[in-house]
Amino acid sequence: MKPNIEEFIKTLRRGKASYVPIAELGVHPKIKEKIIGRPIVALEDDIEFWHKTGYDYIKLQPKVDFNPGKIGISEHAIFQEDGRMEFKWAAEGCGVITNFEDYGNYIFPKKEDFDYGNYDRVKNILPEGMGVIGQYGDIFTMTWEMMGFEGFSFALFENPELIETLNTRLGELVLSMFEVFAQHPSVDVLWYSDDIAYQGGLLMSPDVLDKYFFPWLKKIGILAKKNNKPLIYHTDGILYDVFDRIVDCGVDAIHPIEPKAMSIKDVKEKYGEKLCLIGHVDVDLLSRGSEEEIFRVVEENIKTAGYNGGYCVGSGNSIPEYVKLENYLAMIHAAKQFGGE
DSSP: OOOOHHHHHHHHTTOOOSSOOBOOSOBOHHHHHHHHTSOOOSHHHHHHHHHHHTOSEEEEOOBOOSOTTOTTOOTTEEEOTTSOEEESSOOSSOOSOSSHHHHHHSOOOOGGGOBOHHHHHHTTTSOTTOEEEEEEEOHHHHHHHHHOHHHHHHHHHHOHHHHHHHHHHHHHHHHHHHHHHHHOTTOOEEEEEOOOEETTEESSOHHHHHHHTHHHHHHHHHHHHHTTOOEEEEOOSOOTTTHHHHHHTTOOEEEOOOTTTOOHHHHHHHHTTTOEEEOOBOHHHHHHSOHHHHHHHHHHHHHHHSBTBOEEBOBSSOBOTTSOHHHHHHHHHHHHHHTTO
8 A cells, every 4th residue: 555645634624635544642552563473672663654555744742741749649540561651540529620739749750851852753653655643632632631521610719720730731831742742753643632512512612722721732733834744633523613713723634534423425515625525434333243233334425525525434433452353454445446446
């Protein structure tokens, strides 16, 4: 398969490329290992996965640790063999920062701690035609997760200064990454991810999002436009109440058009001239459906949203380890079959 980052970028800008690209925010390492036949331990391994599977890009994040002191680690946290920490679920009650004393004791990284070494290396080892997406996110999500959802909600009324202080600290750190992405010669596309909705509605009111989320998305959008790089934004859920705000922030493409939340036909009709659409193949279908069902859904999505460009095939969220490998591959093969390549 021959990657073509320029055709991918054309699609992100609502143009009609010579084929319908595939795009994914994340693929679990175990799925990647099955594709290339060995563990993903180096940048070269990851490149081989994205290239072999048919993507026009490799998605890269800087190496980051937002809690090097491991302060306030939940009993629900688990450590992976490589040292990464994962939570079984986000804090619903109180998080690790409930007051200014907690904030003062928490160990945050510095901008200088972020490791961009792979961005400097990647261009020399990429296959011809392949590009790079610089990706990070979660300014808003990290803010409420560090405080706990209930703690954050009460603080909206009782301690907004704490929210503002924490949100600004996290925002400046993540924004610094996008300043690097936007100016780095290896990076072709920016991708910001930060969930603000679920299937039933927004996580919080538009007014709250206007205060603690959209200003940061706007700053990232300005960076993208200034450096002539497309911006993809990821959030789950139903977004009709804030689509215009998302567009106004300079977003070029929206991911993943969660099937249980929104109809891709409806989103295409209302916002297809302003936003490239990415995704809309339900993760549950990829996990429990048949290959035949996958082919039907991909074909319908391409007919509905890709007839005039501005659509990339992908899942309705990401590819977790429990997705059937044959279904994931069926989605990719269907994209190639019905997408014109």
